[in-house]
Amino acid sequence: MKDLSFAYPGNEPVFKGFSLAVGKGETCGLIGANGTGKSTLLLLICGLLQGHGEICLEGQVLEKANAAAFRRRLSMVFQNPDDQLFMPTIFEDVAFGLDQFGWDEETVRRTVRTSLDGVGITVDWSQSSQQLSLGQKKRVCLAAALARNAPLMLLDEPTNELDPKGRRELLRSLDDIDATKLIVTHDLDLVATHCDRVCLLGRGGMIAEGKPTEIMTQEALMEAHDLEVPLTFKMG
Amino acid sequence: MHIPDGFLNVPTLIVTQTVAIGCIGVSAKKIQSSLDVRRIPLLGLGAAFLFCLQLFSVPVPGGTSVHVSGVVLLAVLLGPHSVIVIGACSLALQALLFQHGGILSFGANFLTITLLPAWIGSWIYGKLNASSRIVALSTAILVGKILGAALCASILAVSSMVPFEVGLPAMVLANGLGAILESVICVGLLSFILTHRPVILEGTRQ
Amino acid sequence: MIPLELQPHSVASRPLATVKSPTKLAMALGSLLLLAMMPATWLPSVSIGLGLVYMVIVVLNRISVLFLLKRIVCVIPFVLCILFFHYKSMGLQGSFHFLIRSTFSVATLVLFTATTPFPQILSSLKAFRVPHLFVLVLALAYRYMALVQSELSNMHRSVTLRTSHLGHFERWRLYGRMMGSLFLKAFDRSERVHHAMLCRGFHGDLN
Numbered sequence: 001m002k003d004l005s006f007a008y009p010g011n012e013p014v015f016k017g018f019s020l021a022v023g024k025g026e027t028c029g030l031i032g033a034n035g036t037g038k039s040t041l042l043l044l045i046c047g048l049l050q051g052h053g054e055i056c057l058e059g060q061v062l063e064k065a066n067a068a069a070f071r072r073r074l075s076m077v078f079q080n081p082d083d084q085l086f087m088p089t090i091f092e093d094v095a096f097g098l099d100q101f102g103w104d105e106e107t108v109r110r111t112v113r114t115s116l117d118g119v120g121i122t123v124d125w126s127q128s129s130q131q132l133s134l135g136q137k138k139r140v141c142l143a144a145a146l147a148r149n150a151p152l153m154l155l156d157e158p159t160n161e162l163d164p165k166g167r168r169e170l171l172r173s174l175d176d177i178d179a180t181k182l183i184v185t186h187d188l189d190l191v192a193t194h195c196d197r198v199c200l201l202g203r204g205g206m207i208a209e210g211k212p213t214e215i216m217t218q219e220a221l222m223e224a225h226d227l228e229v230p231l232t233f234k235m236g
Numbered sequence: 237m238h239i240p241d242g243f244l245n246v247p248t249l250i251v252t253q254t255v256a257i258g259c260i261g262v263s264a265k266k267i268q269s270s271l272d273v274r275r276i277p278l279l280g281l282g283a284a285f286l287f288c289l290q291l292f293s294v295p296v297p298g299g300t301s302v303h304v305s306g307v308v309l310l311a312v313l314l315g316p317h318s319v320i321v322i323g324a325c326s327l328a329l330q331a332l333l334f335q336h337g338g339i340l341s342f343g344a345n346f347l348t349i350t351l352l353p354a355w356i357g358s359w360i361y362g363k364l365n366a367s368s369r370i371v372a373l374s375t376a377i378l379v380g381k382i383l384g385a386a387l388c389a390s391i392l393a394v395s396s397m398v399p400f401e402v403g404l405p406a407m408v409l410a411n412g413l414g415a416i417l418e419s420v421i422c423v424g425l426l427s428f429i430l431t432h433r434p435v436i437l438e439g440t441r442q
Numbered sequence: 443m444i445p446l447e448l449q450p451h452s453v454a455s456r457p458l459a460t461v462k463s464p465t466k467l468a469m470a471l472g473s474l475l476l477l478a479m480m481p482a483t484w485l486p487s488v489s490i491g492l493g494l495v496y497m498v499i500v501v502l503n504r505i506s507v508l509f510l511l512k513r514i515v516c517v518i519p520f521v522l523c524i525l526f527f528h529y530k531s532m533g534l535q536g537s538f539h540f541l542i543r544s545t546f547s548v549a550t551l552v553l554f555t556a557t558t559p560f561p562q563i564l565s566s567l568k569a570f571r572v573p574h575l576f577v578l579v580l581a582l583a584y585r586y587m588a589l590v591q592s593e594l595s596n597m598h599r600s601v602t603l604r605t606s607h608l609g610h611f612e613r614w615r616l617y618g619r620m621m622g623s624l625f626l627k628a629f630d631r632s633e634r635v636h637h638a639m640l641c642r643g644f645h646g647d648l649n
């Protein structure tokens with residue numbers, strides 16, 4: 001992302017001149033207080049919102065005309081699983097959109113099976129996702145993202161509202177995924193333990209960027225932006 | 237009124253089903269031809285909303301409760317073609333899940349509850365809303381429901397179920413009173429939307 | 443509140459669920475047509491024959507008889523209403539004919555949905571060439587109706603707790619605003635689902 005600027009109609013700019021480069025295979029955490037535009041950034045990367053500036057993925061620049069093709073190379077896990085599990089069965093939820101790759105039915109079934117196994121979901125895939133627990137729903141969303149086998153995965157608050165067990169299972173599944181990951185989260189311990197880089201956002205754009213051990217241990221910096229040093233670092 | 241299966245004779249069933257299926261097909265094609273992806277989840281959530289609205293029991297004086305149809309209001313908010321698809325879905329779900337109305341009698345119910353009120357209500361609202369939205373919506377709901385009731389009475393009479401001279405006044409009266417209730421609720425609904433999200437009324441009609 | 447009795451659970455594990463759903467839909471429609479068309483002379487044989495078949499289906503598929511009876515009972519007021527007008531012209535046999543027709547029609551529909559999981563109902567509609575847009579909208583409506591209904595329940599509960607002093611008219615206006623809020627919630631959710639669809643590569647091609 002280079003020189004990104006964006007403002008919602010009638011509002012103050014969310015970003016001005018925001019730039020961030022994420023290396024292949026890296027896991028980058030995006031942290032910041034509420035309202036600093038973390039989720040907005042993900043929507044910009046997906047081309048669902050249009051800002052000014054350049055967004056580039058593996059050499060391809062995002063433009064209005066090629067937004068659909070650009071999106072084919074990324075997968076997004078939204079904050080609320082109910083917003084993205086909209087098909088009648090778990091199978092169809094994970095398989096949704098795979099037909100655009102021109103795969104035959106057998107390949108789709110195999111991919112869905114592998115993805116669901118990869119996130120530890122063993123329930124009957126012909127049932128609706130409505131009856132699943134929140135943690136299971138989030139993992140099905142992860143499976144759906146995994147099935148696309150895209151080089152970039154965007155995650156918006158993946159551990160939000162999860163109980164400790166659900167959180168553990170989700171993080172375990174996340175570890176097994178080797179796509180480049182951009183994770184927006186309030187879960188500072190997740191960033192401390194699972195991210196290679198962290199980017200701290202504030203009003204107007206990027207405040208700091210670097211390794212979690214460098215950025216998130218600075219108590220003054222974290223507290224100035226309504227955050228705190230994660231427990232992982234506090235306990236040494 | 238949702239007519240169950242087993243009440244209408246075969247000729248009536250054939251005619252009502254054919255007209256209903258034809259109209260749903262036309263509206264579905266119209267919406268599909270514009271290929272606006274945004275409309276699909278809007279229709280789905282709209283149908284879920286309409287389904288819940290139609291099942292909601294509103295207590296009335298006298299101790300009973302009444303249900304609103306919401307079709308005219310959604311025709312105003314989303315356009316007549318959209319509400320035809322949404323209304324058909326809601327009716328299908330009610331028939332399948334609660335046997336409220338039937339599969340063979342789906343056509344008849346669709347014509348009286350969805351099709352007629354959607355088009356008539358939409359047209360009346362369009363003609364009157366320049367002066368007052370409240371008057372326009374209330375009139376649209378009243379006329380839409382009464383004409384729907386008259387059609388229902390006609391269908392029942394043609395099937396030799398209920399004599400027309402008995403059915404018509406009964407259904408018109410019941411639906412007329414129901415329309416008063418529905419107007420109050422729907423005007424409240426529309427005012428809420430106009431206060432909090434007026435932009436919906438501009439962009440979503442189809 | 444709204445008694446949202448969805449399909450009886452574990453429909454998929456029942457024997458009749460393995461029969462192809464378009465076949466089941468065809469059978470259900472066939473039975474309904476038979477009931478609509480049957481002359482009075484067929485009444486004894488059809489009622490006994492269908493009755494036996496349905497009893498077997500109920501037993502084999504472990505369908506709750508209470509559930510079936512509750513649904514049949516709902517149609518009785520309509521039946522009585524019609525009989526009120528036509529008893530003289532129908533006579534005892536005609537009335538019985540009508541009663542059988544209506545109760546068996548309801549039973550047919552109940553048995554069809556009790557033995558067919560909803561996703562299969564959708565695929566049987568597709569097999570019957572129902573427009574793809576309609577089937578997708580129906581699928582989405584089914585998926586989200588429980589969520590919308592629980593949002594409605596929550597709102598209704600909080601409104602009721604705080605407004606027992608209101609008269610009917612004010613209460614109806616309040617329900618209107620409540621429904622307005624529910625509509626906006628549904629509308630906003632549809633925008634988010636739209637984003638999720640776009641991110642999965644769906645571009646409106648329903649063929």
